[in-house]
Amino acid sequence: MNHHDMNQVGDDNIPHFDDEAREREWLAQERAMRCERLHLDCASDDARVQRYRMLARALRKAPQKSLPADFAQRIAAQATSAPAGNVITDTRFEFILIAAIGIMLVVAVVAVITLYGDAWLPSINAMLPAPSAVASRWLLAFAGCVGLSWLLAQWQSLARERPLA
Numbered sequence: 001m002n003h004h005d006m007n008q009v010g011d012d013n014i015p016h017f018d019d020e021a022r023e024r025e026w027l028a029q030e031r032a033m034r035c036e037r038l039h040l041d042c043a044s045d046d047a048r049v050q051r052y053r054m055l056a057r058a059l060r061k062a063p064q065k066s067l068p069a070d071f072a073q074r075i076a077a078q079a080t081s082a083p084a085g086n087v088i089t090d091t092r093f094e095f096i097l098i099a100a101i102g103i104m105l106v107v108a109v110v111a112v113i114t115l116y117g118d119a120w121l122p123s124i125n126a127m128l129p130a131p132s133a134v135a136s137r138w139l140l141a142f143a144g145c146v147g148l149s150w151l152l153a154q155w156q157s158l159a160r161e162r163p164l165a
Helices: 003-007 020-038 047-060 071-080 084-127 133-161
Strands: none
């Protein structure tokens, strides 16, 4: 079946696809829906169309048991009352893993510098410009600004957590 024949499967309103794989999937879905709707023989369908026909058949049937009238409210209540302990445990576990990976990375860097530093550290040192007094002052001023900003942010977060009176 060529591309032109596949377009004749469903309606003439075929959307434009940039990806051929998505277009094939869409055409298979449309063919399955059409064949299922018209109760056509499925012996000539490929496996993809047969799976979509099975899905179309299942979607056409009404659910055997209807949901209770307050189903959405109960699910929303369960979602909002989920125990916070699980989240904290998961976060702690992730934090421990990240810390362990960070420690291993630091140990690996120290080991590499210790073993191979004599070979390449002098060449890196030679490329760096000699520090001047003006540059050192600007670097200290920058570090002071970053430090003060961090301290101010910490102070503000503590003030939000513990309001006065």
